[in-house]
Amino acid sequence: MKTASFATTALAVLSLAGPAAAQEKVMVGEPSWPGARIMSRIIGQVIETRLGSEVGYAPGANAVIFASMDGGRGDIDVHPDVWLPNHASYVEEYVEEKGSVALSAGSYEGRTGFCTPTYMAETHGITSVYDLATPVAQPLFDGDGDGKGEIWIGATGWASTNVHKVKVRDYGIETFLEPTTEDEAVFYARLKDAIEREEGVVFYCYSPHYVHALYDVTMIEEPAHDPAQYDMVQPDKDADWFNKSSITTGDPVKTVTVAYSGSLEERNPGAAAFLRQVEMEADALSELTYEVIVEGRDMEATVADWLAANGDLVDGWLGLN
Secondary structure, eight states, X not given: OOOXXXXXXXXXXXXXXXXXXXXXXXXXXXXXXXXXXXXXXXXXXXXXXXXXXXXXXXXXXXXXXXXXXXXXXXXXXXXXXXXXXXXXXXXXIIIIISOOEEEOSOOEEEEEEEEEEHXXXXXXXXXXXXXXXXXXXXXXXXXXXXXXXXXXXXXXXXXXXXXXXXXXXXXTGGGTEEEEOOOHHHHHHHHHHHHHTTOOOOEEEEESOTHHHHSOEEEOXXXXXXXXXXXXXXXXXXXXXXXXXXXXSOOOOEXXXXXXXXXXXXXXXXXHHHHHHOOOOHXXXXXXXXXXXXXXXXXXXXXXXXHHHTHHHHHHHXXXX
């Protein structure tokens, strides 16, 4: 990744860009999930401390962030955690068709599916999605006592939530378990209580994520990913997306990268050069989310400490080694 030719180019950009361009403020989008929030601060702190530009943070859903990057006015310049193929419709529109948004060269692997506490897998034999689509599962996961179980499929606004809504239908799970979509923080408070009482709970999960370090959970088996059995239409492509989608197979392994507004090439070329090369390791991101979410460390301080301990990696992102 860090070739001599790129280092020369990056250094030239940083040294030759005009003072106004070098100081143009960069607004980093902040999606709601923990890994994205950590990545937003990693990106923001590098731009502030190593490139000398002002940085702001803008919470927002995926659609808002991508539309803002497309606009190129500086409302939001960066999406720190783009999951593919979950966010493929945005990439197709703004990166491939319009060319107004670019993706970083680096990426990390993500995995998604459903999880349940290991005691549910061992005691009740809940190891497959098909174990959830049975009358036996219904009372095991009935947390509110209404006679029907629940399965958390993610927060409203996540592309993955739409995917897992389709899965719950097509695996036959929704006959016995009601899909819920409350905010992640609300769900994880409920998860904590359920695990402390060793009650049944099943939920959308992904890695990197602190839940795998915090609790003993088991990822539920799904059929191996088969593109022929995985037809997902997102709402921004078709209003009748739910009826036109069909998924009876597990998710593909995800590629997670950074997206940024093409306008930064002119407005802040130093930041653009950095964003082209930034990448992350899934294990490192999981550790950082654990420190912040579980151990309660200040996010800014945690990220600053990590960046200080990984100076060589950051130098590589900046084309300096």
